[in-house]
Structure formats: structure tokens, C-alpha cells
Amino acid sequence: MILLKLVLGLQLATFGLSLTDAAAPAPPPTATATGAVVLSAIVDADGSVRDVEVISGEPVFWAPAAAAARTWRFRNDLRRPVTVSATFIFRARAIFSNSSPLMPQGVSVRGASSPPLPTAIMDPGYPPQSVAEGCVILQMNIDPVGSLQGLQVVRSVPSLDEVAEKAVRQWRFQPAAADGRAAPGIAVAGICFQRPVTG
DSSP: OHHHHHHHHHHHHHHTEEEEEOOOOOOOTTOOSOEEEEEEEEEOTTSBEEEEEEEEEOGGGHHHHHHHHHTOEEEETTOSOEEEEEEEEEOOSOSSOOSSOBOOTTOOOOSSOBOOEEEEBOOOOOOTTOOOOEEEEEEEEEOTTSOEEEEEEEEOOTTTHHHHHHHHTTOEEEOEEETTEEEOEEEEEEEEEOOOOOO
8 A cells, every 4th residue: 555655656746746635616506417527727836726717518517616626726846837627527416327428528728738638538427335425536647648647536535436536547638738749747537426316
């Protein structure tokens, strides 16, 4: 376990940025279906977040996702502003997921620099053995070809972490760009589970 934590720490350090404090968004009470939102944000040299912008997703989820992301804090060893992406899945109160990938619509950022952006995301479903609800938040390090190089649970919900990790390992990404060239980058995932209603 200690060796695994050391390896994860080294992987995160090579990207120079790690999410240290991640508030969870509140699922909107009016939402009845599962939906996703993709955001971009700038992490300043001091680790604070600014310029949160909605890139894609259903409007009912925009406000809670953006409000949560604005409160996040990072450790920024690069000491310069870095753009990251954040993707939230707000799960409806259903056990089963739609087995096909959710395809974010219109996901792109203008300019020569951009964070890694999801091209396909998987809804993990709700684990039948769980009775928990809440939002699991994970940091993903994405390499210059769009592959996952590191994964860390930043905000844990016991009995939901494992299913969240398994889902994000299936996500696909367009790599980050720096001055028009593919680059490593940071993507954050928030999977918000609600306890299913049965009967």
C-alpha cells in the first residue's frame, strides 16, 4: 500500500499539479435523468481556480458543476497558470447505467492551448451492494497521446470509489495542447451518485 501511494505521488508530481481540496456539487433537484457537464478552468500559480467555463452539457447541471469547481484548491508546483478540464456525471436515481458511452457534444476549446478533453465517458451505474450517495472526485493525468497515466481519488465515498475508478479508466480523451502541440494535462472527474429509488 505504501509503495502504491509512493508511485501515485510520483506520477502526480511529474504533471506538476494535484487537486488537494475538492467540494462536491449538489445534484439539481429538478433533474430526473442522468447527465454530464464538461468544464475548463484555469488553476493559478497559488492553486486557486478561476475562469470556469462550460464547454458541454445539459444546462440544468451547469450551475452546480461550475460553483463546485470554483471552490477547488490545487497544489501547483509549476508556479504558473495551468488550464484543466473537469467532467461531471450526475446520475439519476437508477441502478443500471446506459451501457453505451456518453458522448459529450461540442467539446472543444479555442486557441493553441487547451486541457485534455473527454471524447467518450462511461456512466458507471450504481453498485447494488452500496447504500451510499455522494460525489466521488478523481484526478486523472493524461499523457500527450490521450492515455491515462495516473489516477487518484481526491474525494472519496466509501463503496462508490471502486465503481467510479473502473468507469473513468474506460473514458477516452483528446490530449491537452500547448502552443498547438500535444502535451500532458490534468482532467478531473466528478461522478455524483444518488441512492436509487426502488418500488
